[in-house]
Amino acid sequence: MLMLTLIVMVVALAACAKKEAVRLAYPETKKVDQVDDYFGTKVADPYRWLEDDNAEDVKAWVQAQNAVTFGYLDTIPYRPKIKARLTEIFNYPRYSSPFRVGEYYFYSKNDGLQNQSVTYIQKGLDGAPEVFVDPNALSPDGTIRIGLLGPSLDDKYMAVSRGEAGSDWSEIRVMDIATKQELPDRILWNKFSGAAWHGNGFYYSGYSKPAPGEELKAKNYVGAGTTEGEEWLMLGLSEGTSGSEVWVKDLSKKNAPFTMLFKGFEFDASPLEVVDGKFLVHTNAGAPNFRVVAIDPKDPVPEKWQTVIPEKPEVLSGAGTAGGYLFCNYLKDANTKIHQHKLDGTPVREIELPALGTAGGFGGKRDEKVMFYTFTSFTYPSTIYKFDPASGASEIFRASEVKFDPSAYETKQVFYPSKDGTKVPMFIVHKKGLKLDGKNPTFLYAYGGFNISMQPGFSAANIILLENGGVYAMANLRGGNEYGEAWHKAGMLDKKQNVFDDFIAAAEYLVREKYTVKDRLAVAGGSNGGLLVGAVMAQRPELFGVAFPAVGVMDMLRFHKFTVGWGWAVEYGSSDSDKQFPYLYAYSPLHNLKPGVCYPATMVTTADHDDRVVPAHSFKFAAALQADQACAKPVVIRIETRSGHGSSNLSKAIEDLTDQWSFMFFNMGVTPIYK
DSSP states (O other): OHHHHHHHHHHHHHHHHHOTTSOOOOOOOOOOOOEEEETTEEEEOTTGGGGOTTSHHHHHHHHHHHHHHHHHHTTOTTHHHHHHHHHHHHOSOEEOOOEEETTEEEEEEEOSSOSSOEEEEEETTTSOOEEEEOGGGSOTTSOEEEEEEEEOTTSOEEEEEEEETTOSEEEEEEEETTTOOBOSOOEEEEESOOOEEETTEEEOOOOOOOOTTOOOSOOSEEEEEEOTTSOEEEEEEESSSSOOEEEEEETTSTTOOEEEEEOOSSSOEEEEEEETTEEEEEEOTTOTTOEEEEEOTTSOOGGGOEEEEOOOSSEEEEEEEETTEEEEEEEETTEEEEEEEETTSOEEEEEOOSSSSEEEOOOOOTTOSOEEEEEEETTEEEEEEEEOTTTOOEEEEEOOOOOOOGGGEEEEEEEEEOTTSOEEEEEEEEETTOOOSSOOOEEEEOOOOTTOOOOOOOOGGGHHHHTTTOEEEEEOOTTSSTTOHHHHHTTSGGGTHHHHHHHHHHHHHHHHTTSOOGGGEEEEEETHHHHHHHHHHHHOGGGOSEEEEESOOOOTTTGGGSTTGGGGHHHHOOTTSTTTHHHHHHHOGGGSOOTTBOOOEEEEEEETTOOSSOTHHHHHHHHHHHHHBOSSSOEEEEEESSOBSBOSSHHHHHHHHHHHHHHHHHHHTOOOSOO
């Protein structure tokens, strides 16, 4: 039966290569008689069996779906040329900012097409670089990734995280900095953990080994940190992805108790530094746009807090200390503004940045005399600057070597009205002199959630779109942190529909202003952004020509039952609540597809090692969409192997991007310029 199905697929694909109107033949996806009762509402879940990605029938389904997907992609004549051009684009050296550990500096570098960046170490800024650790040498497929978690106080050891195949699970190891040798220590089953050094060891957070597919038993996040001199231990606790409680312990005193510095979980709090015995804390408590306060651990009641950096109209998205100064990162309409202060809050200067865009990296040790930061924008490749905190002078330390002419392109920021009249910002990037004739292939991207800001940044991948006369648009939807906690709350829980309305309004603006036409408009987003794409294509299927829901949260009734999904309930709500179930059910992408509707040409993407948003979300959504699709526009699912919540190495990323741009151009009827 399977062989017959595959033969039918091949015939359909061959016909599709000649005539796009032929409907793809999808693998048969069985339905089961599963119905759940949510407070009197009966909800069918016929694809429940797809949740077990270790089951043999699910593995067979994945194989059959990939056969259709890659068979379809193989019919696109210019796909190899797009891959060749992407490979050419990515083949340039890329560096991270250096950071100092004693007499050494660490940084990472990718020569161009290495699957993983290599970590280097050198004595001083003028020393000869040596390889500290090369993850490419650790696995044949280049999917092992390495992260530096921090050095011991004596600068002798470095804690290193090691993950594989894109999984969020990691292993912590220890390396001797001088000899570059790995010690035998192994700490298993860590997820999102750091290493908080104290003496000859460190604090970390971890889990017991879970059974395959098992939901994590822990129902909170715990993170540890120590102050630079290891005088204090700090514990951050959270019941989800927002809201934190902070406890501190004086490590200079034997058997000192923990003290609650900041009571959770209504607000966010991040300790920055200890000054004169008081903790500087970045928080939105009493300040939706955030502020910095000084909290005395001996008397931490909010009434006794001292405001060091008061709240401003612009959101204080982050803060850090280095060189005896406090650096505040503000967002002005999603663009970075950096202000330098003394540790008591006295203003020193606003740091002059090269253009509107995104800057980061203003943190370091108390005695830093030299700092480094990065700056980027849509047409400004990531550049590393050397900064003197005493004088405020900046100079280019490493410029990008990507072969890209920013003078040929322009970026503008517009503000468009959403459904309820709210003004929403959107960045639009394209060639200078672009003709607004409604024919330009356009790629609209957004996220809209979890208090995360979408800021300008250079992407080599987008050169493919821009050099083919395309338009890249990024909308700053509610649910993010672009305008503080009020903006976040306006797009979470029962206000989530605002996010979808903002995205739909962005698409309507691009069509109305003749940047594009509906058939040449692609929408894309990943994770929470995948949910966004799934929701809007269910609500307004006629508005988009192409859709890319990537690693999306598609089943809003069951997301909290898998891996770390429980932590998202503070953002979304939970179907276990009779008050929250109705609005989740009203927009859940999986539950709002309808038969007889013509949906956009869609490529769903997920991966077999995604243990953050489990692939079951995408499996069930793709199965339902294929069953309901009423026209010949293709609905395929691309399931990557040995990858997780995003591509696990550069080779896989180039392949994924090749298929994305090929699928988009082909379904828009656009032939790229490559010969």
